Amino acid sequence: MTKRRPLVAGNWKMNGLKASVPEFGRIVDGCDASLVAKLDLMVCPPATLLAALAAAAPGSPVSLGGQDCHTDASGAHTGDISAEMLADAGASAVIVGHSERRADHGESDAEVRAKAEAARRAGLVAIICVGESREEREAGKALDIVRSQLAGSVPEGATGEGVVIAYEPIWAIGTGLTPTTTDIAQMHGAMREVLTARFGKEGERMRLLYGGSVKPENAREILAVPDVDGALVGGASLKAESFLGIARAYL
Numbered sequence: 272m273t274k275r276r277p278l279v280a281g282n283w284k285m286n287g288l289k290a291s292v293p294e295f296g297r298i299v300d301g302c303d304a305s306l307v308a309k310l311d312l313m314v315c316p317p318a319t320l321l322a323a324l325a326a327a328a329p330g331s332p333v334s335l336g337g338q339d340c341h342t343d344a345s346g347a348h349t350g351d352i353s354a355e356m357l358a359d360a361g362a363s364a365v366i367v368g369h370s371e372r373r374a375d376h377g378e379s380d381a382e383v384r385a386k387a388e389a390a391r392r393a394g395l396v397a398i399i400c401v402g403e404s405r406e407e408r409e410a411g412k413a414l415d416i417v418r419s420q421l422a423g424s425v426p427e428g429a430t431g432e433g434v435v436i437a438y439e440p441i442w443a444i445g446t447g448l449t450p451t452t453t454d455i456a457q458m459h460g461a462m463r464e465v466l467t468a469r470f471g472k473e474g475e476r477m478r479l480l481y482g483g484s485v486k487p488e489n490a491r492e493i494l495a496v497p498d499v500d501g502a503l504v505g506g507a508s509l510k511a512e513s514f515l516g517i518a519r520a521y522l
């Protein structure tokens with residue numbers, strides 16, 4: 272059986288000013304040898320903070336990620352940020368296809384796939400998000416929706432090293448609601464099946480994160496589900512104490 276190193280990634284979304292740098296420092300300080308031995312820890316701040324966080328903790332075991340990237344490396348795209356720019360600012364990964372971007376910016380699977388390809392071009396790990404809406408879940412379509420998002424959003428030649436998948440049911444994001452562990456196990460099992468059928472060993476190596484209302488209180492139960500290789504954490508990643516509390520579920 273393939274052994275995958277867990278990843279707990281924090282998505283700060285559109286939260287954080289320069290005043291948040293010390294909070295990142297507290298995350299770094301709390302990422303002690305016992306955690307480093309067990310898992311990878313990452314923070315994805317707003318792009319405006321990437322360079323400041325990178326400078327605040329050089330050589331830190333807590334890696335940095337962006338929250339989105341353009342498909343081009345540079346050019347006339349006012350307001351956009353390329354994967355190369357994120358890498359230059361200190362990121363080693365980028366989230367693509369988060370449901371908030373799919374909803375707010377109408378991002379399609381094809382666009383998400385092109386963004387994941389841009390991440391690869393820049394040497395960044397692509398954290399590709401998928402997940403169904405409440406209506407889709409209630410209509411019994413969750414598995415089909417996620418299978419189709421995976422087919423459309425994950426690029427050809429994806430590797431276990433270069434791609435992480437985050438399953439985030441939209442109705443669980445920021446709501447305090449979570450699927451049952453049985454439902455999470457079913458979804459992650461189905462995702463693993465799709466990915467190994469398409470990518471073979473690389474699909475087996477890909478880390479599958481769960482995201483949506485993960486907190487220190489429920490982390491142990493969720494992270495113990497088979498084929499859950501970590502978490503993508505929103506609200507609870509903004510405070511070192513709760514973010515580290517989730518990571519400590521692995522100790």
Ligand SMILES: O=C[C@H](O)COP(=O)(O)O
Pocket residue numbers: 282369439443444445446482483484485503504505506507
């Ligand atoms: O990217 C993170 C997710 O959208 C989860 O957010 P949440 O932990 O606040 O529910």
